[in-house]
Amino acid sequence: MSTLKVSLLQMDCRIADPEYNFLTARSYLEMAAHDKTDLAVLPELWASSYALDRVEEFADPLVDEPTPDNAFGRFAALARDMNLTVAGSLLERADDGIYNTMVVYDREGRLLSSYRKVHLVPMLQEEEFLAAGDALSTVTLDGHEAGLAICYDLRFPELFQIYTRRGCRMQVMSAQWPDLRQSHWQALVRSRAIENQTYMVACNGVGEFDNIRFCGHSAVVDPWGEVLVDAGTAPGVYTVECDLGSVDGIRQAVPVLATRRPEVYARAEEQAAAEVPAAATV
Incomplete structure (x- = not known):
């Protein structure tokens, strides 16, 4: 199916x-179920919420x-009961710490994918309360690959570029972004759509x-940078509705991915690393 109907639960x-x-x-x-949404x-x-x-x-x-008595299990039950694929982040208890983990459950309540937030927010001292993830995750939605991200990850374009090179036509992100930086949120969401x-x-x-007030402005942005919903x-x-079948045509019309020069970037990265003063690496 080339069209995916998406609901944002703000x-x-x-x-x-x-x-x-x-x-x-x-x-x-x-x-969302009444709207017959797919995700x-x-x-x-x-x-x-942010009870760190x-x-x-x-x-x-x-x-x-x-399963009852477990936030993830209850989320899975909601997916099953509503016959919806759902995504969102919860606090995960693991042997090596507590993670901010995004999960995707399908219409039967089965786990499709999970992603632990890689970039913790230094302004909130998240590293004092949470462990950082160390891997990226994608999910297949009706035959289309989508990358997963959480809030502060939005500031790191490399993450979304990797997802794109893995074949993702969509990036799905949960956030609690502050009103103080609303302009950043709106600019970065559009930028990630356009550049990838x-x-x-x-x-x-x-x-x-x-x-701290959260700014809202949940959005879906298409590959041209057009805001479909704010x-x-x-x-x-x-x-x-997102027409994922249109993505390949857009990439052919403006072949950004095909004209990348990774060998040039790699040399420049090596040169930059060699030129960094010793004090700056502390």
Whole structure:
């Protein structure tokens, strides 16, 4: 299928209140199911919001199917109950730490893919509470590859470039991006779509915690950089169709990927590394 219908669930997630947030998610997923969406995307850490000082309380082991008493299992159950493929990030408890992990569950509640946030936010001292992921992840959606990313990852173009070289026609991202840097959010989401000639599906939250307000403006941007939907600052469900079958034609019309010069970039990287003063590497 070349067309994928996507719903952005722009939630006002209550801090440290998973039960309220699960009820909200269920309500929004019911709306997305009514829209007959193919993929419903939720914000970053949507179940607990940014309660970083309580991650031990809200983290659960990753599970690959519906189960009670586990945030991932309950998310999988929502996917099954609503007959939807869902994506969003939750706190994962692992043997070596707690991760901010994006998961994708299919219509039967089976785990399709998971991605641990690679780039932690230094401004929030996330490294004091969370472990950083060390691998990239893609997911197959109706025969099309999509890359997974979380919030601060948006600032690192290399991640999205790698996904594109792996054949991704879409990038799916959950976020809780602050109002203070709304202009960055909107510019970067469009930039990642344009430079990689992919669809960018970016679901952000609204509301606030600790005097930090999230900016909303969840968006779907096409490979030309056209904003197909911008959710503004209101909570709700925003649905749009993505014509993934058009991506190859766009890449042929403007053959950016075909005219890359990786050998030049590699030499320049080596030269730059050799020229860095010793003090700058500390």
